[in-house]
Amino acid sequence: MTFIRPLLLCLLCLVAFSVQAHTASTAWLTLSVSNATVTGQWEISLRDLDDVLGLDANDDGQLTWGELRARHADVAAYALKHLTLRADGDPLTLRVREHRLSERGGGTCAVLRFEATAAAPVRELALDYRLFFDRDPLHRGLVSQTDSGHPLSLEEKAGPVNTSVLSPERPTVTFHLADHKAASSFTRFVREGIHHIWTGYDHLLFLLALLLPAVLWRDATGWRPQPSFRQSLGRVLQVVTAFTVAHSITLALAAFDLVRLPSRLVESTIAASIAVAALANLRRGKTGETGPGLGHSRWARLAGQPWVMAFAFGLIHGFGFAGALSELDLHRGALAVPLVGFNLGVEAGQLACVAVFLPLAFALRGSRFYRFGALPVASVGILLLAGGWFVERACDVKFLPF
């Protein structure tokens, strides 16, 4: 019995009663890239560093500032030996600029702030991370890459856009900075485009004024419901396409700074365009038009071809979109992605409105409500509102609540 006792002493120690885990060994590496400069902040648990470097010189369990400072160079050398960064294939030389401390993961961390300069602006940053894997395979490196474009401050926690968990099984990661930037900007600009069309009522009101009569046609006795959905759809598509083509042209011209118009002129003309489109609906109701597109007076000829109006005024609306786009801070020289994204967002928002409007208008087109209520009353309303906007924008005053 006596010889078995020492064995049993360890027997039970090995039976883990549901370990109440402590935070496992983790290091946090945050990288920031600005053109050819890569800055990094690496937070490494002092307990892990002590295990490999013996920082606690007198082994009393307490690490003093003196003990740590005496070993700063060793800490930096050990850490950097286990990290390789490559910018577009070329290894970077990392220089530790600063040693600090942080509290993280239930313990104190050494914070290494380092910097490296690549030969050219970095497009692809590859990381090979081996810290502590040979000592503790449960160690994980949590790597974030921010594209804030400026060096990190220690307090900065927000903004990591790309985080990877590095382990012995997966010690490498590559950040594609150009792609990543383009993708995130692209979706962002699509969203901005949608946002702009939804919150800038003027573009939608202009379209609405042009589309209201699309489900009707006029004979000698007055407005008649358009019998075919296909023809209504065709007219709507004509208008929307003309508007899109026109505003895309001027949006691009303005975005690349080839044509520049004063914002006050653009905004006033946009208000005027809405008023004109609404007025055309009302005028068309009074002339002796015999069918779609067959007017006699100058007003009627213009109104009979709504797509002409959509195109002509669409050119002005494009300058308005450019104004909104310029308010989002853009980097010169990388305009194509925002431009396409923003424009697609505008189209998506526009199409969503049309998709709701057309079936509804087509269903209601036969009703007296639509022909004698919706069309003239809505047109008068739009006319008044747009007139108000015009005065506000042209005279630079404010009296409307929206």
Next chain:
Amino acid sequence: MVAQLRPSGLSSGERELRTLRASLAQNPTNLPLATDVARRLIQQARRESDPRFLGQAEVALAPWWNQAVPPVEALVLRATIRQSLHDFTTALTDLDAALAIDGRNLQVWLTKFTVHTVRGEYESARRACVPLLRLGDNLTATTAAATLASLTGDAARSLKLLDAALTRDAQAPVATRVWALTQLAETSDRLGHTADAERHFQAALALAPHDPYLLGAYADFLLDQHRPAEVASLLRDFARMDGLLLRLAEAHAVRPAESSALKSEVAELSARFANARDRGDRVHLREEARFHLRLLGQPTSALPLARDNWAIQKEPADARLLLEAARLAKDRPTEDAVLAWVATNRLEDIHLQPRALASLP
């Protein structure tokens, strides 16, 4: 001082371990040396409740770690490490492989017994318990059998067995006595024998005042007994261990004077759970569910965590957590499923009874 690396200076055991690790680095394929180092590191992981020592133990076993069938000594340790990381399935595979080589290995049977018990697989646990009675010493075998009995409808008899064995085997090793006393205390508590539970917890703590498992179990008992002030003083020096920090915060949560301490503890726990999630760890589910349920007061976010935890381990504390989360989140089917499981296994636990559930906030 910039950092507390260890609660105290280097102990003689830690100094010895350092020397052994250094000689292992010189001679990494020395199996007896490697298993000695790994065993000491696993013990330290348990003592400090810190998984980094499990990782270091894995490195000590590196030459054998990826072998399909390493020597039995290495297999047992690999299984123990995997079990500690809640990788129960592969741990059991290792244990069965070890038994195929050496069917009389006490350590293997004991580990297998523990894994099945934690997972609520009581039939398999019973089969692993039988060889313990034949191979093990009296107190180890009795404690295993009594543990099983206490979970499967024989709690009263389990108490008698343990009491008798502890008296009879007064010279048993400390670790075994602590295990037996902890079982006694927890079973007494589940039966509502509060004074007995208190007495057994005190006896166990007198032998092992820094055992994280024991501290956690006693803190839970005190919290149930509405004695938060004692929890606060019991755990004051153990906030570095996540599970004990959780209980410390729970104690502060019911003491209005401690609201500023509570605020920083909740922030710290949130950060540690977020870190575990970032790492992809799954060992924190029980604590995280409890954190959501009791400290954040969010049963709906606690419920999926408690359910995921229940899929991995099924100790009475896990049943209670899932039951309470389900009750507060008004998830009747889950509540019924847990109660059905409790009834099937005849688990006796006053905390799972309708009266206890009715008093939930």
